[in-house]
Amino acid sequence: MASIKTISKILIIIPAYNEAGCIEKVVDNLEKNYPQYDYVVINDGSTDDTRKICARRGYNFMDLPVNTGLSGAIKSGMRYANYYGYDYVLQLDGDGQHDPKYIEDMITEMERTGCDIVIGSRFKTKRKPVNSRMIGSQLLTYAIMITTGGKYIGDVTSGMRLFNKRMIKRFGYDINYSPEPDTLAYLLNCGVKIEEVQVEMHERIAGTSYLDFKNSIWYMMKMFFSIFIFQWVRKREKGDKK
Template sequence: MLKLLIIIPAYNEASNIERVVDNLIENYSQYDYVIVNDGSSDDTRKICANRKYNFLDLPINVGLAGAIRAGIRYANYHGYDYAVQIDGDGQHEPKYIKDMLEKMETAQADIVIGSRFKEEKKPNSMRMLGSRIISGAIKLTTGGKKIEDVTSGMRLFNKRMIKNFGYNMHYSPEPDTIAYLLNCGIKIEEIQVEMYERIAGTSYLNLKNSVWYMLKMLFSILIFQWVRGREVK
């Protein structure tokens, strides 16, 4: 059987991590998992150790990109065929992993994104306005390829992408990377999923920086990606 690893980056997720991992153990034991404790300052590490969860313990906070890269390298080292990223706050439903795998196979995709907006309309809000603008920028710079949920943290990678994200390229889990990968010839698809709001804990995304984030993404998508070397193999 093909092997799949669930990667769970966790920064100060003491309020959520047991709920997320116990659900995987009880209901999705066909998949392996690894928690990447990203230098948390709360009891995330203690909970993982006491509950004997499978986890990597990063000694300092390296950020979401670094935490995912650590998980991806773990997947590569242990020979996994697929790796799927889900958040440690419980907003992602593991039941959709099966559908994501089926989409990857039928579409021969390299990456499948669990999307809130593949079939559902985006709500009217400032945050969704930013999402629409970034989606438009990706479409403009990739020959018309539209990604509806550009900030989704639920992503499935095939073996080729595991190798690339782990060792061959600098990967950040951001919309500009999606645009870059599409222009490298990587096939990215979306499927509709349902996501939940964070119940507790600390989000990687600071809302105070949302405007700066959008401007940075637009600069990278519209300008920087064209001078970036094509590292994907």
């Protein structure tokens, strides 16, 4: 029987904004240890040397002229994947936190369950640590449970996600779709099936997260508003649950 890797086309998309300190280690690891997977770096209008590094090293990359944010970078990658006919897209952060060794487990889970999205979860079989960031994550998990009839997603903020062909088209061309927890709630209420696979994540190789204390508070406010209020007025595609 043929393995998953020989019967499916998989593209890894790597959104990168000012990841000059990380991007070489991330891509070199893929090229050396996971050559069975195609990849594309989405340089999201970086102001550091991310683009120069990608060009100098001969990486496969798209160069967005301005910073569009994570949603815009993901949308660009999804359109690339759709154009070239990929069956799956794996979102892999450019900061070195996500380990590609779990990709095969995620694909196996998608094939086994027939789900639309698989999340690489730090908390599928492990408990969340007690700190301010994880408390915020847990609150978002509960918010999604409340608004989706009890559907549980343990790691709502994980950026390591596998998408099938249907989701590639939706995230690529529908304005309602962004890689955030509120979209997970919306998708669950649309009948989209989401599963999780336990993974381990590394510490960021270089740089800093944009979610400082002030931005984290604002982020949580936006997510709660969207989960509890805005998702109910978002347009649902034909055939989705009402």
